[in-house]
Amino acid sequence: VAPGRQVNRAHGAVPWWRDVRVLRVIGQIAIVAAIAGLVVVLAVIFLDNLAATRLRFTLDFLDQTSGMELAQTPIPYRSTDTFARAFTAGLVNTLLVSSIGIVLATALGVVVGVARLSQNWLANRISTGFVEIMRNTPLLVQLVLIAALMRELPGVAQAIELPGSIFVSSRGVYMPRPLAEPGLGPWLAITAIAVVLAIVLSRLSSRRAEAGKRTYAMGRIGLAAALLVPVAGWIMLTPYSFDVPAIVGFNFAGGIAVSTAFTALLFGLVIYTAAFIGEVVRGGIQAVRRGQVEAAYSIGLTPNQTLRLIVFPQALRVIVPPLTSQYLNLTKNSSLAVAVGFADLFAVGRTMANQTGQPLSVIVLVMGTYLLISLLTSLVMNLYNRRVQVLER
Amino acid sequence: MPTARLALTSLAVLAFLFTACSPTPPAQTPGGEQPTPGGEQPTPGGEQPTPGGETPGNETPAAQPTPGGQTGARLGIIQSRGSLICGVNTNLPGFGYPEEGTGRWLGFDADFCRVVATAVLGDPNAVEFRALSADDRGPALSTGEIDVLIRNTTWTLTRDTEWGLFGPTTFYDGQGVMVRTDSGVGQLTDFQGLNPTICVQSGTTTELTLPDQMRALGVEYTQDTRPDIDQTYAVYEAGDCDAVTSDVSQLIARRTLFSDPDAHTILPDIMSKEPLGPVVPFGDERWFNVVKWATWATMQAEELGIDSSNVAEMRDTSTDPVVRRLLGVEGGLGTKLGLSDDWAFNIISEVGNYEEIFNEHLGPGTPFNLERGLNALWTDGGLLYPPAWR
Numbered sequence: 001v002a003p004g005r006q007v008n009r010a011h012g013a014v015p016w017w018r019d020v021r022v023l024r025v026i027g028q029i030a031i032v033a034a035i036a037g038l039v040v041v042l043a044v045i046f047l048d049n050l051a052a053t054r055l056r057f058t059l060d061f062l063d064q065t066s067g068m069e070l071a072q073t074p075i076p077y078r079s080t081d082t083f084a085r086a087f088t089a090g091l092v093n094t095l096l097v098s099s100i101g102i103v104l105a106t107a108l109g110v111v112v113g114v115a116r117l118s119q120n121w122l123a124n125r126i127s128t129g130f131v132e133i134m135r136n137t138p139l140l141v142q143l144v145l146i147a148a149l150m151r152e153l154p155g156v157a158q159a160i161e162l163p164g165s166i167f168v169s170s171r172g173v174y175m176p177r178p179l180a181e182p183g184l185g186p187w188l189a190i191t192a193i194a195v196v197l198a199i200v201l202s203r204l205s206s207r208r209a210e211a212g213k214r215t216y217a218m219g220r221i222g223l224a225a226a227l228l229v230p231v232a233g234w235i236m237l238t239p240y241s242f243d244v245p246a247i248v249g250f251n252f253a254g255g256i257a258v259s260t261a262f263t264a265l266l267f268g269l270v271i272y273t274a275a276f277i278g279e280v281v282r283g284g285i286q287a288v289r290r291g292q293v294e295a296a297y298s299i300g301l302t303p304n305q306t307l308r309l310i311v312f313p314q315a316l317r318v319i320v321p322p323l324t325s326q327y328l329n330l331t332k333n334s335s336l337a338v339a340v341g342f343a344d345l346f347a348v349g350r351t352m353a354n355q356t357g358q359p360l361s362v363i364v365l366v367m368g369t370y371l372l373i374s375l376l377t378s379l380v381m382n383l384y385n386r387r388v389q390v391l392e393r
Numbered sequence: 394m395p396t397a398r399l400a401l402t403s404l405a406v407l408a409f410l411f412t413a414c415s416p417t418p419p420a421q422t423p424g425g426e427q428p429t430p431g432g433e434q435p436t437p438g439g440e441q442p443t444p445g446g447e448t449p450g451n452e453t454p455a456a457q458p459t460p461g462g463q464t465g466a467r468l469g470i471i472q473s474r475g476s477l478i479c480g481v482n483t484n485l486p487g488f489g490y491p492e493e494g495t496g497r498w499l500g501f502d503a504d505f506c507r508v509v510a511t512a513v514l515g516d517p518n519a520v521e522f523r524a525l526s527a528d529d530r531g532p533a534l535s536t537g538e539i540d541v542l543i544r545n546t547t548w549t550l551t552r553d554t555e556w557g558l559f560g561p562t563t564f565y566d567g568q569g570v571m572v573r574t575d576s577g578v579g580q581l582t583d584f585q586g587l588n589p590t591i592c593v594q595s596g597t598t599t600e601l602t603l604p605d606q607m608r609a610l611g612v613e614y615t616q617d618t619r620p621d622i623d624q625t626y627a628v629y630e631a632g633d634c635d636a637v638t639s640d641v642s643q644l645i646a647r648r649t650l651f652s653d654p655d656a657h658t659i660l661p662d663i664m665s666k667e668p669l670g671p672v673v674p675f676g677d678e679r680w681f682n683v684v685k686w687a688t689w690a691t692m693q694a695e696e697l698g699i700d701s702s703n704v705a706e707m708r709d710t711s712t713d714p715v716v717r718r719l720l721g722v723e724g725g726l727g728t729k730l731g732l733s734d735d736w737a738f739n740i741i742s743e744v745g746n747y748e749e750i751f752n753e754h755l756g757p758g759t760p761f762n763l764e765r766g767l768n769a770l771w772t773d774g775g776l777l778y779p780p781a782w783r
Contacts, residue, residue: 357535
């Protein structure tokens with residue numbers, strides 16, 4: 001018996017439980033089973049506990065009157081509107097702060113990223129310090145600090161007046177709102193006529209010039225008309241006016257009001273995300289091989305042109321995917337609005353959860369909405385990324 | 394190789410364990426004999442959702458969900474846990490707030506937590522306080538995470554059907570508005586045309602009452618809603634709100650925390666009814682009864698002139714049958730609640746009667762100096778009216 005076993009092993013006829021190929025399959029099955037088992041256990045516990053509470057999923061409350069007032073609503077909203085309307089108002093607020101935030105954070109981030117690579121000692125150090133401080137402190141702490149600092153601004157009665165009737169106070173920034181006056185229609189009409197005239201005259205002029213005839217400076221006359229008529233009309237017809245904010249009672253009325261909560265949140269999101277975007281941009285630029293820059297210099301491009309025409313287009317390929325992540329982060333981080341009292345999607349959701357007594361449904365709704373926003377952002381950025389990548393040869 | 398094989402084998406074993414365990418429902422133990430200490434799990438998942446003996450499949454939890462286990466289970470769970478989990482305010486002087494330096498929970502609401510704990514466990518210190526924000530208290534109740542919520546919570550129909558069952562009102566309050574004295578506003582209608590910004594805390598009834606009232610008065614205003622009680626009053630004190638609204642008792646209490654309390658006035662307008670009292674999770678009438686009668690015991694004691702100083706003497710000497718039944722000398726009323734017969738005696742000797750609790754935290758000797766008002770006994774023209782003690 002003993003010699004036989006030795007022979008078997010020598011010829012590689014190992015039993016299945018020692019066969020590596022079999023064991024690999026078993027191992028993978030085991031891992032899948034372990035994960036599936038864990039999921040089932042958690043699901044059973046979750047459903048069990050859920051059944052023991054009054055929490056259930058329903059959206060019936062959405063068309064009930066909300067009864068809650070929101071501080072800042074870009075869309076018309078009153079407490080007599082439905083919960084769905086309140087939710088939409090919160091959603092619009094989230095989209096507003098996120099989209100403006102993304103634009104500003106990108107602009108600032110590019111500046112920071114380029115400045116970190118700058119030979120200029122001051123620009124380099126300032127941007128490095130900015131990135132390290134912003135990146136290494138929690139956003140929530142920054143937001144609370146910004147909100148506290150903005151609270152130190154003067155009150156409404158002592159608001160700082162900037163040129164152009166812009167008022168800055170601890171409650172917000174108030175600026176004039178342009179309004180259309182009856183003169184706007186006629187002004188648009190005469191402007192359109194002048195522009196058309198200028199185009200016709202310039203065509204006519206160039207045709208006559210081609211034919212070798214005198215042009216009587218028709219092109220210049222047309223251009224002058226296109227410029228002078230709108231300006232003169234603007235002065236004479238005054239097609240605009242401004243709704244200038246003024247103190248009525250305790251607050252400013254009229255004009256455009258930008259609440260401190262919005263400004264604080266936007267400011268916090270922008271500087272925080274800009275630090276990360278700056279690093280993404282720096283990484284992207286450094287990923288462009290040095291030879292490219294040297295080649296650009298050798299054909300006589302200025303440093304500015306080199307950056308704009310040679311480095312950036314190539315860096316974009318590296319930048320766009322991580323930039324997408326930063327955009328998603330900014331949008332999701334806007335849910336910290338609740339810390340500064342801004343009525344964003346999550347803040348409205350919290351109130352709804354409480355007032356309806358349906359926290360589960362509202363949280364699922366809020367999560368689903370954030371998911372949708374993020375997926376749409378990713379989609380747009382991926383499409384853009386594809387366009388950038390096509391440039392590769 | 395041997396380590397890899399070992400790892401694979403153990404994973405496989407684990408997988409079998411998991412899959413083998415998963416379909417099995419937790420073992421049924423009637424009477425909550427297998428308690429999971431509530432302090433360890435956010436939801437006391439160890440408490441059995443079904444009465445012992447029944448198969449879980451036959452249960453229809455959607456029809457009548459019973460957080461915190463079967464009826465009557467919670468009392469046993471608290472007794473075996475040895476402490477009461479009581480939800481209180483995060484920082485409301487006079488009602489529920491941590492004492493400076495020690496962190497001990499003090500206040501009118503905190504003392505009613507002690508009242509309930511003493512009724513069940515005979516020890517006023519057997520309370521595990523849970524500080525809850527206005528937004529968090531609803532979920533804490535509906536998940537059964539806390540045994541009782543005593544956190545200046547207004548009794549409303551919606552909350553009575555969505556959160557839990559409301560016990561006897563311990564404090565009758567109303568919503569008011571506080572303004573800076575130099576603002577020149579003497580009553581709510583003075584706000585007309587003044588376009589004020591008003592601070593309010595989210596997750597409260599006041600958040601909904603304010604728009605209603607202002608609409609009825611035709612006052613245009615901006616509402617600044619804050620998630621946290623400290624933030625709400627900080628924003629108001631910094632001048633970013635022209636007024637702050639809440640229950641009058643809360644306004645009075647929070648005003649004492651301002652750097653200059655005298656610079657703020659509470660308007661005479663009362664916007665709403667705010668009956669504040671204890672709330673228990675749904676589905677446990679036996680426990681609900683304990684909380685109700687423990688609360689009433691403090692009022693009944695005041696009505697009978699029993700306080701912590703004379704309670705022992707009254708028990709030994711009184712011939713009044715109501716006193717004797719309250720203090721457990723006769724009647725065996727405690728047993729009916731599932732408690733010891735000296736439960737009410739313990740409440741009064743350890744914590745005190747309603748008057749003592751009120752005066753200690755809110756009465757003339759305190760910064761709040763509140764009148765009893767509606768919170769007087771029915772015999773004194775108030776609304777406190779404990780049911781018949783027999």
